Amino acid sequence: MNDEPTSRRSEPPAPRPGRRRGADPDRPHRRTVLRVVLVTQLCLALITAGAVAFAYDRLDSGLDVQDIEAQLMDRPDKLDTAGPEEPLNILVLGTDDRGCEGCGIDGEAGGGGSDTTLLIHVSADRQEAYGVSLPRDALVDRPDCMAEDGSTIPGAELAMFNTAFAEGGAACTVQTLEQLTGVLIDHYVTVDFNGFVDMVDAVGGVEVCLPKAVADPKTKIYLDAGTQVLDGGDALKYVRERTVLSANSDIGRMKRQQAFIASMVNKVVSAGTLTRPDRVYAFLKAATGSLTLDAELDSLSKLADLAMQFRKTGLSDIKFISVPFETYEPDPNRLVWTEDASKLWTRIKRDKPLSTSLKQGSINAADPVGGPSGSPSASPGSGGGKAPSEIEKAEALANGLCA
Template sequence: MSDTPPPEPKQPGHRALRRADARREQKVARTSGARVRRVLKRVSVVVVVLALILGGVFAYFYKHLEGNINQLSVSDALGKRPDKVGSGGPLNVLVMGSDTRKGQGKAVKGSTPGLSDTTILLHLSANRKRAYGISIPRDAMVERPSCQRKDGKGSDPGGLTQFNAAYAVGGPACTIKTVESISDVYIDHFVVIDFNGFRTMVDALGGVQVCVPEKVDDDIGDIHLRKGTYNVTGEQALDYVRVRHALSTNGDIGRMRRQQTFVAAMISKAVSAGTLANPVKLVRFLNAATNALTTDPGFAKLSDLASLGSSLKNIGLGNVQFLTVPFQEYAPDPNRVELSPDADEVFKRIRNDQPLSRSTSEEAVKASDSTPSTGRKGPAVGKARSAVDVAAAAGRDRLEKVEEQTQQKQQRAEDNGLCA
């Protein structure tokens, strides 16, 4: 046997090694590519499923919210209307209150009619940079035009009567005709808000802060509120805006002022970051709000309401104002009022899409002033004292004027059942 060792296996050359490496890389690439494609396919399926689910949820809530809005056509009752040319101009919306929708919810406690006597003419400027709501007193004596009765039994001839009789006789259509008759302002749309919806809207926001200047025990309306500044529930909020005589010395006028103050605070709460950034709270509020509304068909589309809301996103709460139309005592009956000549100027500004006059604006409640005072008169006096130093250089007359204005504001607040 030969002692020669067997030859060592021939080592592959560099070219062979490169070819082998290339084959391995191709195999790995094919395997990785297949794995990546499988992963991408799974991810794509998940994305599509999520999109379908989320899209379905969105579509459901969209249809649900739009379905909540009750539509009421009043075109037949209103008769022929003037044609409005184009779109994107100023908008006038008549906001009314009602006890409850037929067959929905429970009756409101007590015997006071409450929000069924609330009427606010809301004007939105063409550039959507201003909004102001004008409250019309329920006890105002007005010339009401002929209206179709809401029970379908013919028409009512109208005549000199109390303003809130319009809703009782012919519902929203008659109220619209009456407001247009006394103001010469064209009403584009109307909204009716019911009691139960109002209650639920407040609860959906987690309550709204109010200041009650004194304890309320109104056995007639079954309304009881404790004194102080606190968050009210929906039921308490309803009591706060309904009570007429227990808080204010001027009855319905004070109640309107409290309603304006409360609505301003409610708007501020609704557009706050705490509501908009909380999906659960936002959905609850939108569900409650749409469930509370009855509108004309032209205002019942959620897409149109969303578009309107988007156009108002930069309005600023300081430009959302509420006030009462100027009025005076009705001579034949001191328990009634009538619109004063100054009301013509307010309606003229609405017709011409102009901002409120400076003097009128100073009396308005702004949505930006959403935090009520504590009811202690210290802050108001403090403002007067700080004004003393400012006014000293201008002389004693200026000082006396500032003090007089402060006292007048305090007195108006007390008369209206608000904290001074």
């Protein structure tokens, strides 16, 4: 008989070299995974930072800067303020350059004039901003200007306002406006039509409202009635056309431009744009590639700093008006500024908000479209909270806007 037990306890296995008893056999693997994750995150961070830097450099290099300071003479004094910021007056010029395809939709000859002129006043506390449209057909006494080579560009009496740009570019326009109004222009921006199309497309189109459908083979404008989103090409036609959409030519076009700019501001600052990096980059790329700026805005960082100052300004605090004007009696195709224009310039120089009378008919960036699908307002797009009168409705229709 075998006296040995039929079963016995196994001896514990000898520890493997280099491994402690009780150690987690998966720990080396976990450490490897952790290192891979960390290295991957670091690489992604470096790639992202590189991409941002690359994008920033590309956008920054697209800026066109023009120093006009030496060409400006007898400039107004700047308002002294007690706060940390100063009021800003920014002149925006839309150039009448027919270099882009389809810009000359109305058969105008071009000639390098300024098709759109908008003076934007921003209060020192950044709580309010308003843009003032200046009719290109308004007759003014244009002062002498200085050309880039130092020569004198003779002034003229009862000259159309936009001849200042045609004769001497942005410098002459700034000189003319400062001499006529006493308002110091802090910055100027020139935008060409090519950039306008790209900027609109970059944000996915801009909403407008038409009181009636338009189908005009001559100008190639085909738009539906009511509220709709226009792409860049149709938007350009919408803001440039002055014979079909508006019964009053340049006046109607100017009001439509105000409504469109207000709607575009609304779209750009909306979550639908700011939360889309691709749209933000495309918009900035289009903007920087089509802007000419003064020397104090010579980099993307300075533009960003300027934009950040508007974070306190609500959309309802951004309004668009026209300089008070009337028809020039000897020629009904021309305009002149009225006495109320002097009151407007005084308020801007003193950094005061718009008076009730000056706000009449203003367009509000918080409600730029208005129309039947939105809330009726005191005047088209003004967000005034009451239904428009019959006179205001007729004026809106004459301007090609919904009431």
